[in-house]
Amino acid sequence: MSNQSSLINAIDLFAGAGGFSTGALMAGCNVSWAANHWPEAVQVHADNHPGTLHACQDLHQADWTSVPSHDLLLASPCCQGHSRARGKDRPHHDAQRSTAWAVVSAAEVHRPEAIVVENVPEFTAWALYDSWCAALASLGYTMSPHVIDAAEHGVPQHRRRVFIVGTRSRTKLQLQLPRRDLVPAASIIDFDAGRWSTVNRPGRSPATLARVAAGRAQHGDRFLTAYYGNEKGGRSLSRPVGTITTRDRWAVIDGDRMRMLSVQECRRAMGFPTTYQLPTRQKDAMMMLGNAVCPPVARDVITALRAAA
Template structure:
């Protein structure tokens, strides 16, 4: 099966597809840091441009379209709405344009669950249906797919078939955060140091009462409750900025890139940008590799 990857980012969605035996023949993304990362890890040289402007007639023939349109316009984590979120949400229409041009047999679209609450989501589905596709949304927690991270996403399977395809995804025992956190590494600082937010300290103290001396907690918000989470659970969603603090007694540090790589099931030989902020942004925007592999294997079985 031949595939193209829209909004390919770091290329982990593509890598998961390749691990499932799918051949990627084209990829594209608008951010040069992302396309440089993709090119460093794949045989395909990705297009670097706004995909709204892509001439889809110049894209190779393919059987499968995979895409991760921008999620920042949909996720509740974006905070107060801003004008650029309108442009982010509009990236989903590039998927429709690509489908209209090539009419591949299948599509797999990944996004945050809130994508299905978008005011234009019914119109988007209507456009896809008008092109002859049956639509099958799947709510997936990647922790069920061999990924040591609770990461809920919607996987929308498109097929040129009379009935929607239902993927039979495995449910693999969860991998705890203890397997990705390395307490012997990293740059630590005292929890109670000048300038530390009282809210952060209160959250950590609540976590210590609930989980003991070692656990992980969201540093900037209460996204995983007011006491973080124990290491026997998968870590919470890896985001595009540093979010998770690792607590060890009276010291703490932020999750390292090496640990975030493990949380996203990135292969050891996979090259990421040297700049920490760029690497974290690519990881937070990615589709976990092993989860993607299981999704594409299930698609091939259903097809």
């Protein structure tokens, strides 16, 4: 990266819905190539980034010599093998963890000026993390992890992720990141939209009713409550929402009615543009959003990287 004003050419590995790519565009980059193994995700990325070349494949099998040259490698390897939200280890976790090695393979061929890898913070506790960093070090990269909460970057969601910045420098690069004002969950919710149901309808789970009752005692008639996870009561709408996951987690309570957050509300909670196209099937849309990088966070990380380069 010769200077801050130059246009950076980037590629996006494990691109998913395109949060990293969208943030890179916000930061003034050109995303020339993106890849993912899920055809539906590749199609969504292509719909929103028509100027990008796309590959749908297992990146362990990629021919990196056919990938366009680039200054910046962006990657979001599979996080399921690391996240505590997945519970105890299962056999498939080893294969999911191994996706991070595709970053090493790509870097070996192209030697871009910088690498940014996003994952859950537990990624740095992976048994092979030091070996992974050592492999990149042997290619000339110094790796510097930054644990970032999306809420501190103007995203209406608390979402802690590690962004590992690799640069071809002698010392670790510590990014000077901005800290933006918190955006409340109330800003993403449309109380005139969605499919509402009565809180006390027949068949409602006693655990759900208990969480709603606790939320009312804390926050009044309007608040959020989690359907699973550690939050037992409610969450004020004056705070950012909790982490958006790959399946419906957050319900909004409005007096005697309630509903789950919509795909459109979750898209806003992730910081995607309101015009960003997502699958019509809700399950697919939530899967992509829950796995995505928040574009404003990617923007701030890449902007700070360009300033420091």
